[in-house]
Amino acid sequence: xxxxxxxxxxxxxxxxxxxxxxxxxxxxxxxxxxxxxxxxxxxxxxxxxxxxxxxxxxxxxxxxxxxxxxxxxxxxxxxxxxxxxxxxxxxxxxxxxxxxxxxxxxxxxxxxxxxxxxxxxxxxxxxxxxxxxxxxxxxxxxxxxxxxxxxxxxxxxxxxxxxxxxxxxxxxxxxxxxxxxxxxxxxxxxxxxxxxxxxxxxxxxxxxxxxxxxxxxxxxxxxxxxxxxxxxxxxxxxxxxxxxxxxxxxxxxxxxxxxxxxxxxxxxxxxxxxxxxxxxxxxxxxxxxxxxxxxxxxxxxxxxxxxxxxxxxxxxxxxxxxxxxxxxxxxxxxxxxxxxxxxxxxxxxxxxxxxxxxxxxxxxxxxxxxxxxxxxxxxxxxxxxxxxxxxxxxxxxxxxxxxxxxxxxxxxxxxxxxxxxxxxxxxxxxxxxxxxxxxxxxxxxxxxxxxxxxxxxxxxxxxxxxxxxxxxxxxxxxxxxxxxxxxxxxxxxxxxx
Amino acid sequence: xxxxxxxxxxxxxxxxxxxxxxxxxxxxxxxxxxxxxxxxxxxxxxxxxxxxxxxxxxxxxxxxxxxxxxxxxxxxxxxxxxxxxxxxxxxxxxxxxxxxxxxxxxxxxxxxxxxxxxxxxxxxxxxxxxxxxxxxxxxxxxxxxxxxxxxxxxxxxxxxxxxxxxxxxxxxxxxxxxxxxxxxxxxxxxxxxxxxxxxxxxxxxxxxxxxxxxxxxxxxxxxxxxxxxxxxxxxxxxxxxxxxxxxxxxxxxxxxxxxxxxxxxxxxxxxxxxxxxxxxxxxxxxxxxxxxxxxxxxxxxxxxxxxxxxxxxxxxxxxxxxxxxxxxxxxxxxxxxxxxxxxxxxxxxxxxxxxxxxxxxxxxxxxxxxxxxxxxxxxxxxxxxxxxxxxxxxxxxxxxxxxxxxxxxxxxxxxxxxxxxxxxxxxxxxxxxxxxxxxxxxxxxxxxxxxxxxxxxxxxxxxxxxxxxxxxxxxxxxxxxxxxxxxxxxxxxxxxx
Numbered sequence: 001x002x003x004x005x006x007x008x009x010x011x012x013x014x015x016x017x018x019x020x021x022x023x024x025x026x027x028x029x030x031x032x033x034x035x036x037x038x039x040x041x042x043x044x045x046x047x048x049x050x051x052x053x054x055x056x057x058x059x060x061x062x063x064x065x066x067x068x069x070x071x072x073x074x075x076x077x078x079x080x081x082x083x084x085x086x087x088x089x090x091x092x093x094x095x096x097x098x099x100x101x102x103x104x105x106x107x108x109x110x111x112x113x114x115x116x117x118x119x120x121x122x123x124x125x126x127x128x129x130x131x132x133x134x135x136x137x138x139x140x141x142x143x144x145x146x147x148x149x150x151x152x153x154x155x156x157x158x159x160x161x162x163x164x165x166x167x168x169x170x171x172x173x174x175x176x177x178x179x180x181x182x183x184x185x186x187x188x189x190x191x192x193x194x195x196x197x198x199x200x201x202x203x204x205x206x207x208x209x210x211x212x213x214x215x216x217x218x219x220x221x222x223x224x225x226x227x228x229x230x231x232x233x234x235x236x237x238x239x240x241x242x243x244x245x246x247x248x249x250x251x252x253x254x255x256x257x258x259x260x261x262x263x264x265x266x267x268x269x270x271x272x273x274x275x276x277x278x279x280x281x282x283x284x285x286x287x288x289x290x291x292x293x294x295x296x297x298x299x300x301x302x303x304x305x306x307x308x309x310x311x312x313x314x315x316x317x318x319x320x321x322x323x324x325x326x327x328x329x330x331x332x333x334x335x336x337x338x339x340x341x342x343x344x345x346x347x348x349x350x351x352x353x354x355x356x357x358x359x360x361x362x363x364x365x366x367x368x369x370x371x372x373x374x375x376x377x378x379x380x381x382x383x384x385x386x387x388x389x390x391x392x393x394x395x396x397x398x399x400x401x402x403x404x405x406x407x408x409x410x411x412x413x414x415x416x417x418x419x420x421x422x423x424x425x426x427x428x429x430x431x432x433x434x435x436x437x438x439x440x441x442x443x444x445x446x447x448x449x450x451x452x453x454x455x456x457x458x459x460x461x462x463x464x465x466x467x468x469x470x471x472x473x474x475x476x477x478x479x480x481x482x483x484x485x486x487x488x489x490x491x492x493x494x495x496x497x
Numbered sequence: 498x499x500x501x502x503x504x505x506x507x508x509x510x511x512x513x514x515x516x517x518x519x520x521x522x523x524x525x526x527x528x529x530x531x532x533x534x535x536x537x538x539x540x541x542x543x544x545x546x547x548x549x550x551x552x553x554x555x556x557x558x559x560x561x562x563x564x565x566x567x568x569x570x571x572x573x574x575x576x577x578x579x580x581x582x583x584x585x586x587x588x589x590x591x592x593x594x595x596x597x598x599x600x601x602x603x604x605x606x607x608x609x610x611x612x613x614x615x616x617x618x619x620x621x622x623x624x625x626x627x628x629x630x631x632x633x634x635x636x637x638x639x640x641x642x643x644x645x646x647x648x649x650x651x652x653x654x655x656x657x658x659x660x661x662x663x664x665x666x667x668x669x670x671x672x673x674x675x676x677x678x679x680x681x682x683x684x685x686x687x688x689x690x691x692x693x694x695x696x697x698x699x700x701x702x703x704x705x706x707x708x709x710x711x712x713x714x715x716x717x718x719x720x721x722x723x724x725x726x727x728x729x730x731x732x733x734x735x736x737x738x739x740x741x742x743x744x745x746x747x748x749x750x751x752x753x754x755x756x757x758x759x760x761x762x763x764x765x766x767x768x769x770x771x772x773x774x775x776x777x778x779x780x781x782x783x784x785x786x787x788x789x790x791x792x793x794x795x796x797x798x799x800x801x802x803x804x805x806x807x808x809x810x811x812x813x814x815x816x817x818x819x820x821x822x823x824x825x826x827x828x829x830x831x832x833x834x835x836x837x838x839x840x841x842x843x844x845x846x847x848x849x850x851x852x853x854x855x856x857x858x859x860x861x862x863x864x865x866x867x868x869x870x871x872x873x874x875x876x877x878x879x880x881x882x883x884x885x886x887x888x889x890x891x892x893x894x895x896x897x898x899x900x901x902x903x904x905x906x907x908x909x910x911x912x913x914x915x916x917x918x919x920x921x922x923x924x925x926x927x928x929x930x931x932x933x934x935x936x937x938x939x940x941x942x943x944x945x946x947x948x949x950x951x952x953x954x955x956x957x958x959x960x961x962x963x964x965x966x967x968x969x970x971x972x973x974x975x976x977x978x979x980x981x982x983x984x985x986x987x988x989x990x991x992x993x994x
Binding site for chain 1: 510513514516517520521524528529530531532533536537539540543544547718719720721722723725735736737739
């Protein structure tokens with residue numbers, strides 16, 4: 001059997017184990033009983049060790065070298081897989097298996113602690129865990145090595161083309177523009193107020209049915225997926241035809257679960273659009289977190305917060321929530337787009353959203369580079385949040401405990417959200433030029449042309465191109481802020497009309 | 498490191514993998530999207546292979562022999578674990594790993610086919626799968642070897658002390674007694690009719706809350722467990738502190754989910770009562786399916802169908818289901834105990850229940866021993882069911898497709914249900930003698946003394962004794978039918994009072 005066949009087999013075996021870990025994680029977030037957490041941590045650590053041993057061993061290195069010497073033609077399926085396998089292998093072998101198992105255990109226990117800390121809004125419950133997570137992330141960076149900063153090494157795991165320096169420059173350029181747009185949006189919202197939603201309750205069952213109908217209209221296939229309920233919404237793939245979304249419900253406000261679902265549906269459509277025949281190899285895998293986020297933000301905001309969207313869906317929404325009869329498509333659209341100071345990132349409007357990312361980027365780079373100590377996180381968070389948005393953070397639950405990412409050991413992940421916003425806007429600009437009659441289709445809630453375009457341009461390629469390369473191929477230009485800022489500017493103006 | 502330490506480590510590693518498989522199975526029954534079934538089968542097959550390789554390899558045999566030569570004192574923890582490890586090892590090494598993986602895949606796919614067949618009530622959808630399952634079970638028996646019949650080899654996996662011959666004799670003795678009691682019970686039920694439950698609906702949410710309250714009163718710990726919804730109720734343990742029960746809901750009849758939960762709670766209390774410090778070794782594992790079933794039937798029937806039970810719980814039930822106000826504790830008790838011809842085993846009354854087992858025992862021993870062909874199963878089922886109970890089976894869904902067991906590859910499992918009934922009755926007789934004031938406690942829904950007695954006598958021992966040995970130690974006599982038949986006779990008489 002030749003080296004390529006062996007690599008393909010090993011890659012699929014790894015996919016089996018990783019998809020099993022994904023189920024353990026999903027269950028941990030959805031259904032795991034409180035006392036089951038410790039054993040779950042053992043299970044995840046054990047699987048992480050198995051996976052790491054399967055991929056990070058010498059024979060894999062030998063197979064990779066053999067294949068590289070053989071020299072598959074550039075652009076061939078084999079060459080693409082080889083490139084990504086090499087990258088993953090080089091990163092894997094640098095981490096000792098015991099360390100990988102230790103990290104998996106820390107992460108599983110930290111998630112539990114995070115949930116408890118969040119429930120009672122007390123950072124101190126999470127603090128020792130965060131300290132361990134930061135220390136392990138720093139050790140990880142040291143194992144991997146880096147040119148300029150430890151944070152770069154972590155970024156590389158999530159967005160290989162990004163550096164701390166470039167991001168720093170970008171955010172410095174973006175932040176004042178965002179602040180200006182936020183101020184304009186807030187002022188416009190106050191002169192053209194968005195009336196509050198008609199009175200609650202919005203029963204969970206009705207929310208679930210409405211969410212499901214819209215996700216299905218977008219193209220999400222429920223025979224190969226589902227939606228459940230978690231503290232923190234996410235999308236995960238447990239197999240080639242098993243993609244699961246989660247959201248959270250608030251019977252006082254159906255937007256909470258609804259936009260959660262639209263966002264995760266964007267991720268889910270990407271996963272469901274990957275070529276199943278390549279499942280378990282890089283060609284069957286989403287190219288990067290940034291491109292992933294471009295899909296979720298595109299469906300959530302560019303589609304789900306458009307005027308056309310609510311003009312079509314308002315009558316359906318009224319059937320699920322009869323109290324909406326006293327409202328209107330226009331009012332719901334305004335409500336879904338009102339610009340305001342908000343404490344929670346995942347509930348933030350499109351204009352202020354990236355300011356939340358600026359804050360997280362600042363904190364995590366400082367944590368990793370040793371310029372901020374863990375016990376000082378809440379104070380830093382609250383102070384900087386005030387200076388960025390003018391808003392006072394009343395407690396940790398609504399402040400530094402709101403996101404699960406650090407508890408997952410994910411440092412260097414947040415910037416991909418803003419990059420995803422930039423990509424989404426660029427993609428929509430291009431789609432508007434490429435797809436004849438796109439606006440008409442969207443007005444009629446016919447999402448097939450857009451989904452098909454995304455399938456062809458983005459989804460089906462898996463990791464064939466890097467994220468940046470893919471964007472250049474599709475849009476003809478570098479990833480940049482212009483399209484996003486133009487989109488936000490149009491949005492703010494439309495609110496004043 | 499000595500051989501015993503290695504065996505303990507390996508046993509716990511195996512427990513990690515097996516508990517992960519248990520989650521995959523649980524998810525398959527509860528939440529897996531339709532198209533996810535194929536990959537789930539791959540995952541389960543892979544884990545089955547890993548487990549089998551971990552346990553069925555030479556080094557384990559060497560460690561076992563070393564420990565056996567060392568000679569741990571009889572009755573010591575080490576000796577008990579050794580005895581059971583040896584048994585498991587000898588069975589494991591006889592099966593080739595590829596065959597184990599193949600069986601795991603067949604089972605996963607069969608369960609899916611069974612669910613589809615059941616949904617449209619068409620045995621033909623399940624038939625090719627059942628044929629494969631039977632053929633694999635026969636091959637398994639051949640690998641394992643047997644003295645008298647292939648069915649014995651399969652029985653040995655579920656109830657090591659049972660033989661086809663003994664069971665045949667027992668069922669022949671039991672069947673006429675059961676038929677006599679059933680006839681008496683049916684006639685008594687017709688002269689003292691049990692009024693139907695007040696009109697539906699019994700909302701799922703109210704059922705869930707009531708079920709939960711009673712399970713908690715029995716002693717089930719929800720911090721270390723949960724209840725979900727499946728086609729076929731079951732209990733599974735996914736870790737030392739993660740025990741999950743399932744049931745199914747019918748808004749027309751709350752008994753369906755309620756007695757399902759009481760039954761599974763009996764299993765769950767056993768699992769939650771096993772010594773956690775021995776988790777992952779035989780000492781931390783339930784002794785046998787029969788003893789397991791004795792626990793579920795004890796809580797479901799001896800407790801949950803007693804007069805005292807409904808006298809206490811009726812007022813609570815009324816709070817969840819206000820329509821019960823027009824009924825009474827007496828009427829609900831009669832309804833829960835009415836003897837009648839029934840099609841579905843899990844919904845059968847205590848008197849006719851074991852007749853369902855007689856039928857399954859007859860069919861599966863014939864399938865395995867080659868005296869019945871798979872395509873003839875529905876005809877055999879329907880004819881024999883008529884002769885045993887007088888009832889005509891209207892379709893496969895209510896006939897031979899009602900149980901999941903064969904789809905799980907479990908042949909030789911059903912007899913443990915009847916043996917469990919016998920054990921339950923013997924245990925209750927002994928508990929009545931052993932526990933001062935048991936009746937008074939039960940009247941006040943104080944289940945702690947009974948649970949504590951079961952914890953001490955049954956649960957905490959794990960596999961220290963064989964099932965038969967344990968029963969002899971507790972009750973002072975061999976497992977036998979007398980106590981169960983006496984219980985049924987008392988039940989039938991009480992219905993005529």
